[in-house]
Amino acid sequence: MYDPLKSKGVSPFDPQPNSYWHHTHTCRKFESLKQNISTDYLIIGGGYTGLSAAITFAEADKNTTVIDANTIGFGCAGRNGGFVLSGSGRLSLSAIEEKWDQKTAKGMQAEFDGAVALVKQRINKYDMQVDWCDGAYYKLAHSKKSATTLHHAAQKQAADYGVKSTCLSQADIQDRFAIGHAYGGVKVDGACLHPLKLIDDYARVADNLGAALYYSTPALEIEKTHNGFEVSTPNAIITAKHVVIASNAYTPKRFHEKVDNKQFPVQSSIFVTAPLSKSQKNACGLTSPMSFMDTRMMKYYYRVLPDGRLLFGGRGAVSAKGSDSNSEKQRLYKAMVKSFPTLKGIGMDYFWSGWVSVSFDDMPRIFADTQSTNKLGYAMGYCGSGVSFAAFAGMRLAQRMMGQENFDTTLPLYSSSLPSFPFPAFRRMALHGLYQWAKVAER
Secondary structure (H helix, E strand, O other): OOOOOOOOOOOOOOOOOOOHHHHHHHOOOOOOOOOOEEEEEEEEEHHHHHHHHHHHHHOOOOOOEOOOOOOOOOOOOHOOEEEEOOOOEEEEEEEEHHHHHHHHHHHHHHHHHHHHHHHHHHHHHOOOOOOEEEEEEEEEEOOOHHHHHHHHHHHHHHHHHHOOOOOEEEEHHHHHHOOOOOOEEEEEEEEOOOOHHHHHHHHHHHHOOOOOOOOOOOOOEEEEEOOEEEEEOOOOEEEEEEEEOOOOOHOOOOOOOOOOOOOEEEEEEEEEEOOOHHHHHHHHHHOOOEEEOOOOOOOOOOEEOOOOOEEEEEEEEOOHOOOOOOHHHHHHHHHHHOOOOOHOOOOOEEEEEEEEOOOOOOOEEEEEOOOOOOOOEEEEEOOOOOHHHHHHHHHHHHHOOOOOOOOOOOOOOOOOOOOOOOOOHHHHHHHHHHHHHHHHOOO
């Protein structure tokens, strides 16, 4: 498996993950770049961020080119759980308010909600077929203390930010679901979709709007010139006036000074069970589309798929070397059984892992060198909440690159670049220690 802290970069020959999404949908194909070209806006990365930026540029009639090192859905877009959430990074609105102020938190809430609205708007506008499922989203407390904290946070969200929710006691959870070790929760409106179908439709729309899309075309080097940039690929040179880096967690360890050591790629793993029988659904309470996440530091998240399977995810191995090991599969499977004891013995039909981009201060960034004639920008650090927010980040980044900043650029998303990680060589050593500590702390 590709490792962004060890590999030189994604190769066109790296295999697709064995994901449920790739087994249930085949994406369209695009050719690789074979001759030198010039473009106004070059986007490096053909995932949610990059293709959303391309759609925004193309809707404004800008000459736009997208390149990607592999095929559609090789990265995050083909590996995530398909949760459509209002939020990004690791800071709650209350944490943002505490760090900055309530005005900032409300401004961030507007951007987070705008991300969900953008996904819905584009799905409707461009007739995207993405298996959209509305359904309840449950945040579950893994301890009595976390239940109290969760309920207090929900009450504050409702009072200060108008976020409607229903607080659930431990008895409420037990009445609805056969979920073990849940001490209460909060129910809010949620939605899920097929993430690979979404990225495939983004590619269709960008292509139809006139953007040039080249896959299996890795960017090898970005060189600044007197009137823009030259980007080397295996078989061609691209001359661009402006460059967008949209590779997020799949950005190579050494790529460009603006992004090197600015994010930490961390693995998340997911498996999908065999289809649940009617009796299993009834026994677990998983009888309709719904999604869940718990309050552990190393969170577990799960959802009921349209065909009756259970998708279950959580943190992955520290490095790529152990990503597909039996021990990792069993660790995650045991966590599922601990949550749903009645599902013990159900088959694991699919298992895969992917990289999540974590920022040093838990805040994503949408950054552009807006003072330069020839701009370079990037968006990354979503911390795993990217299905809706990555597309929004791509739109906002494109707007910044075009000088269309009719939004609040004083928000922490926009007002500074990503901070560098101190002692970046020790990131994984620290992560291993954190995982070991979490095992003890969350018993």
